[in-house]
Amino acid sequence: MKPTGEPACLIRIVDDEPRALEAVAFMLECEGYETACFSSAQEFLISDLPSIPGCVLSDIRMPGMTGLDLFDELRSRNYPHPVLFMTAFADVETAVEAMKNGLVDYLVKPVVPEKLFSSLKVVQNGHDTQVKMTF
Numbered sequence: 001m002k003p004t005g006e007p008a009c010l011i012r013i014v015d016d017e018p019r020a021l022e023a024v025a026f027m028l029e030c031e032g033y034e035t036a037c038f039s040s041a042q043e044f045l046i047s048d049l050p051s052i053p054g055c056v057l058s059d060i061r062m063p064g065m066t067g068l069d070l071f072d073e074l075r076s077r078n079y080p081h082p083v084l085f086m087t088a089f090a091d092v093e094t095a096v097e098a099m100k101n102g103l104v105d106y107l108v109k110p111v112v113p114e115k116l117f118s119s120l121k122v123v124q125n126g127h128d129t130q131v132k133m134t135f
Contacts, residue, residue: 009124010054014038014070015086016062020109024057024086027113033120041065045073050080055104055123057116060087060094071098082123086111 011033015021018039025035034054038044041058042065056074060067071083085098088109095106105119 009033009120010052011035011120012038012044012048012054012056012081014041014044014056014058014062014067016040016059020059024111024116027111027116031113031117041067041070041073044070053081055082055084055120057084057086059109060085061089068094068098071101071103075101084119084123 011028013021013024013028013035015024015037016039021037021039025037028035036048038047041062044056044058045065056070056079058067058070065073067085067087071085074083082104083102084105084107085095085103086107086109090106090108095103098106104123107115107119
């Protein structure tokens with residue numbers, strides 16, 4: 001499903017915490033978004049279909065490949081979709097560096113629905129170069 005009048009947009013959620021993954025997916029699906037859930041960055045890299053329009057919403061702190069590592073890998077592959085981070089451990093230095101490298105937004109967990117939906121509107125409207133920090 002998608003919000004009425006909005007273009008199709010698959011929200012790819014990457015988070016190693018099952019409860020957080022399910023909660024964010026549920027919140028987005030209740031608003032009509034399509035979601036795809038991945039429990040690790042590695043799973044995402046293996047399973048994602050970049051031909052489907054949308055964005056990536058990734059946790060930062062994950063075992064193995066972190067969200068920052070994933071972001072760097074996606075940049076090296078010229079990944080076509082915007083990336084947003086969510087984290088329970090806000091770090092201004094990390095946020096600023098990622099934003100300088102093209103991150104769309106940096107959301108603090110627990111994610112405030114209105115802030116997430118606002119960021120997704122920016123992505124859907126094609127303004128993925130607009131950067132902001134949401135603390």
